[in-house]
Amino acid sequence: MHIEQLRYIVEVAKTSSIARASENMCVTQPAVSQSITNLEKEIGFKLFIRSRQGVSPTVEGKLIIQKAYEVLAKLDELQDQVDLYNNVIDGHVTLSSVPTMLPIALKALKYFQRKYPTIQVQVLENLGPGVFKDIQHGRADIGLLAADNMIGELEHITFEQLVNGKVQVIVGKESHLASKDVLTVKDIQDQSFALYSGPLYSKGIESIFSSPIKRAIVTDNFETIRFAVAENLAIGLVLDFYLEKHPDLDQASIVPINLINLPPLPSLQHGYAMRKNSKPSYGTRKLIGYLQNEFQKFSKSDS
Numbered sequence: 033m034h035i036e037q038l039r040y041i042v043e044v045a046k047t048s049s050i051a052r053a054s055e056n057m058c059v060t061q062p063a064v065s066q067s068i069t070n071l072e073k074e075i076g077f078k079l080f081i082r083s084r085q086g087v088s089p090t091v092e093g094k095l096i097i098q099k100a101y102e103v104l105a106k107l108d109e110l111q112d113q114v115d116l117y118n119n120v121i122d123g124h125v126t127l128s129s130v131p132t133m134l135p136i137a138l139k140a141l142k143y144f145q146r147k148y149p150t151i152q153v154q155v156l157e158n159l160g161p162g163v164f165k166d167i168q169h170g171r172a173d174i175g176l177l178a179a180d181n182m183i184g185e186l187e188h189i190t191f192e193q194l195v196n197g198k199v200q201v202i203v204g205k206e207s208h209l210a211s212k213d214v215l216t217v218k219d220i221q222d223q224s225f226a227l228y229s230g231p232l233y234s235k236g237i238e239s240i241f242s243s244p245i246k247r248a249i250v251t252d253n254f255e256t257i258r259f260a261v262a263e264n265l266a267i268g269l270v271l272d273f274y275l276e277k278h279p280d281l282d283q284a285s286i287v288p289i290n291l292i293n294l295p296p297l298p299s300l301q302h303g304y305a306m307r308k309n310s311k312p313s314y315g316t317r318k319l320i321g322y323l324q325n326e327f328q329k330f331s332k333s334d335s
Contacts, residue, residue, distance in 0.1 A: 035107070037071045038100040040064050041079055045097045046322040048086040058182075058190045059309070112314060123315040128156040128163045128172035130230070131254050133302055136195075137176055140326040144319050159230050159252060164189070167305050173316045176323075179301035180232050193303040194327035197271030199240075200288045202257075204264035210287045217241060217294065224248040226266035237269065239297055241271040262286050271300060272302045273330055 043053040044064065057150060060104045069252060072079055079093035089097055099245045129137050134157060156163075156172060156220060160181040166172035167189060182191045188269070203209045209219070217240060226249040251257060254274065260266045262285040275288055304323060306312060312320070 033071065035104075037067050038104055040067050041071070041097055042094075042101050042104060044068065044080065044087055045089055045093075046327050050082075050087055056192060059312060085266040087137060091280060094116065108317075112317075123313050124154070125174070125229045125313065125315040125319055126154045126156065126166075127174045127176070127319070128158055129176035130160055130163055130178065130302075131252065132228070132271065133176040136273060136326050136330055137323060140319070140322040143326075144322040148315065148318060151318075151335055153315075153319065160232055164305070164312075167173060167307060170307070170310075173306065173310075173312065174320065174323075175305040177302065177305060178232050179303060182237075188308050189305050190308050190325045191303055191305045193301045194323065195273050195302050195330060197273055197302060199291045199294060199297070199300070200270055200272050200275075201291050202261050202268040202275070202288050204261050204267075205285055205287055206264045207267065207287070209267065209289065212289055212295055213219035214290050215290045216292055220267060220291075221245065224266045226251070226260040226268045228254060228257060228270075236297055236300075240269070240291075258286060271302075273302075273327075 039057070040053065043057055044050055047053045047056065050064050050068075051061055054064045054222070057064070068079060075096070077092050078090050079096055080087045080089055127137065127141075136156075138155075141155070145153065156166060158166060160177045163175040163177040164181050167175040175192075179191060179193065182189060182251075201209070202213050209215065209223075212219070221241065221243070224246045227233070227247055229250050229252045249256065249260050257268045257270075261268045269291070270288075272288070275286070304320060306316075
């Protein structure tokens with residue numbers, strides 16, 4: 033029995049899917065499936081029932097999975113204690129993030145620094161490919177970016193989902209669209225747009241519209257998009273978590289509206305990445321916990 037097997041069965045139980053678990057842990061489905069099969073042979077009974085509806089634990093499996101979860105939690109506690117004895121609580125963490133994930137990430141950082149004021153955190157803002165390079169070349173310990181930035185790059189990088197976005201239109205309060213409950217692509221096809229310049233964002237826009245649209249403003253500064261929309265110069269297309277707790281929404285100068293009947297889109301998953309063979313520091317692990325907590329709170333409030 034190996035620690036990695038315990039991590040696999042806990043993740044499969046959490047997601048009810050070998051495919052999703054393998055995606056979250058950045059390993060192949062056959063590797064996860066074979067590892068679980070080997071463990072089941074070793075202990076002499078089945079841990080999961082596999083069906084077309086997904087994967088569910090057996091009665092015996094539920095007990096083993098709970099124990100595996102407790103073992104992994106204790107291992108994390110042990111590592112934390114080792115770090116404390118080694119006086120690494122005064123460490124340094126570098127976080128590289130795409131602009132669209134920063135509002136929630138900075139909220140997590142606020143709570144983190146209240147708890148760990150002696151750990152220095154540096155924040156780098158970059159587009160997705162830049163965040164990936166920051167992780168790849170060791171300039172950052174944690175990278176926040178879209179899952180699609182990781183395609184074909186998971187041999188040396190791990191990725192864990194934090195949030196799965198939902199497409200929204202944002203319009204100014206004076207826009208004739210502001211009174212709409214929902215919008216379709218046809219409703220906005222002829223509008224002028226303020227758009228984010230990221231390559232994956234541009235790819236997503238192209239997949240939504242069947243013909244060219246009016247790109248009035250294209251920028252890598254999301255504040256520029258918000259300003260243009262608030263002033264009714266253009267409308268925007270965003271993922272819902274981009275707008276988390278922004279004052280323009282509180283003042284009703286920007287109105288978010290759900291976009292429905294969309295064609296298939298590229299992945300809207302966003303999360304954190306780290307180098308696969310690096311050992312995360314005490315501060316890095318703790319900051320990840322705060323990030324997970326804040327993005328989870330957003331997902332729950334949106335559901």
